[in-house]
Amino acid sequence: MSLDLVPRFVGALPWRDTEPLECVSVVPEAPDIVSFSFRAPSGAWFDYRPGQFLTLELPVAGGPIHRTYTISSSPSRPLSISLTVKAQGASIGTRWMLDNLREGVTVKAIGPGGIFIPDVPADRKLLLISAGSGVTPMMAITTYRWDLGGQPDICFVQCARRPSELVFRKRLEHMATRVPSIKLHFVVEQDDPHDVWTGYRGMFNQLMLGLMAPDYLDREVYCCGPEPFMRAVRDMLIGFGYDMEHYHQETFTAPVLTQADAPVLDDVVPSAKVASEIVFAVSGQSVTCTEADTILAISRRAGLNIPSGCTFGVCGTCRTRKLSGEVHMVHNGGITDEDIADGWILACCSHPMGRVEIEA
Template sequence: MAAPSPILDAGVWHDSEPLECVSILPEAPHTATFTFRAPSGALFDFQAGQFLTLEIPVPGGPVHRTYTISSSPSRPRSISITAKAQETSVGTRWMIDNLAPGMKIKAIGPTGLFCMAQHPAEKYLFISAGSGITPMMSMSTYMFDLGTRSDVVLINCARRPSEIIFRERLEHMASRDPGIDLKFVVEEPDIYRPWTGYQGMFNQLMLGLMTPDYLEREVFCCGPEPFMQAVRDALAGFGFDMEHYHQESFHAPVANEEDIPELDDTVPEEGARAEIVFAASGVTGHCAETDTVLAAAKASGLNIPSGCTFGVCGTCRIKKLSGEVHMVHNGGISEDDIEAGYILACCSNPIGRIEVEV
């Protein structure tokens, strides 16, 4: 009788055992997938969307860095993380430059609450930017491997098509599972390579076009905070129930429910009143916070030139002198203009008292 397989007998991996690197796969500029196995042959047990904390032996002493698992629990013989080295990166840069197959590294976990299993639903919407695709890759692969019909719209945003992580793998799954609806958004095309998909910054208009039934979906979002803020603004502007919105930050994944930060977005309140001082005209108008600055100006007998009225054309750009607005635009204003204090009157709601240069 043949001896039992040591792999089958090794049980479930625990973080008391170091991980052994088995492969490194370049994914995009400064981005790679690192795949590990348990030297004992143990299997990995985790939920799609969870993360690992690696102890990285950089010069001067080890550092601990947290990475979302990009592989699926349906493939338990190995575990992978996908990481991008930023300009100021220490740990990830060391891994890309030094980690090699056969090397061992300590890990803590898996853990985390950004998981489908924590929020079961019939329909999902995954929205990510850059390496925020990693938990979405794990969850999408898990659904694909189950063999049942998925119902997920997966939106990933990147600077250029060449920087879309997992593009070929995602397209492969979507080509075989009609329930995976794949959308890519890029800020600009690659030179000499035409791009026929969505282009620009992700906005409310794109969301409505990509996912008409967004109100029926459980939403998972991962990316830089400004990106996630734009997603939250777009959803809230459409009346989405934010109880069904879940996000994972690049910098602050959480393992315990009590550590999940409260989303304290400033949004117009039903019934709340606002005051708008039109400085150049010497007029002060009163309105509801749910009214736009453009509507309030017209009600006060003032004319702000406007075109589309939903934040695309930029015709109604004005300078905000003080106060706070809630603005959900669709690409009609640049980040530089926003930082300089400009707003689009057609899609900005006054919060309390504001002053504008009109």
């Protein structure tokens, strides 16, 4: 803290969104991802909860627009506030920020707001899962817990396309080297050219989750990223028997102001109380079962031999064609999207949702 700020902060009031914010720092984090730090010209301090967001009024060509961004800084450091933003191909507001927002420029802001906050005891174990710029609230939550001191038990999972797009990697590693109870796990889809990556590679899946956080049932889960990614995470947790009352998420497109505004998650949860039927076309057998059964388990019960290996959706040995009906399948990389589109399934991790006919 610089000396000229000390007296202003001691007697200052909390910032109110009637006062514009002054940009004081612009830091590139990754390709098309930049962190902007702001200060209140009056010397006011920032009062918010880790995981909340701000809405900026941006003076783009054609008239001002409003864009909402999660705060990436921690309220434990209240003299400034930071937003880490990513410009997509069709971005207007975020692209304006990257092209025009510099030190000394002021913008109007509304907030803070949002309910994506770790409203649990400080000793509650956390599992933070993010993809892309969904890492921003996780950074705020982790920094806040780190600043509180002690040994916060945090399992931090960040997924990105390649290592160069892992936002805050060095800052996270700095915290983890000093607080051993913060465990970091990075997952990338592909390597960077002319670089070496020795961490997890591929799409985040159940196997990775089990290795990273074997005590996941004891943790409060916070997830942020594109909806397909979060849906996959929910499927993993449901498949593991996780109590989804302890699952929380924030979306890119619609930050939630109040609990009443939170979207209802209509995830598929196979039930042992709902009857299903599997028809094995080649043998001509029809077997009644429930949604909680897998096609592989029922085939074995019927005396049929569907080849299998791992029984966990990895090896692809139990791949078989679905002729009709719907299944709920949570696999771990043993089948491609193209095969799924062509009607193939993995029997070991496919649950029949009603009447299903397979080529076996």
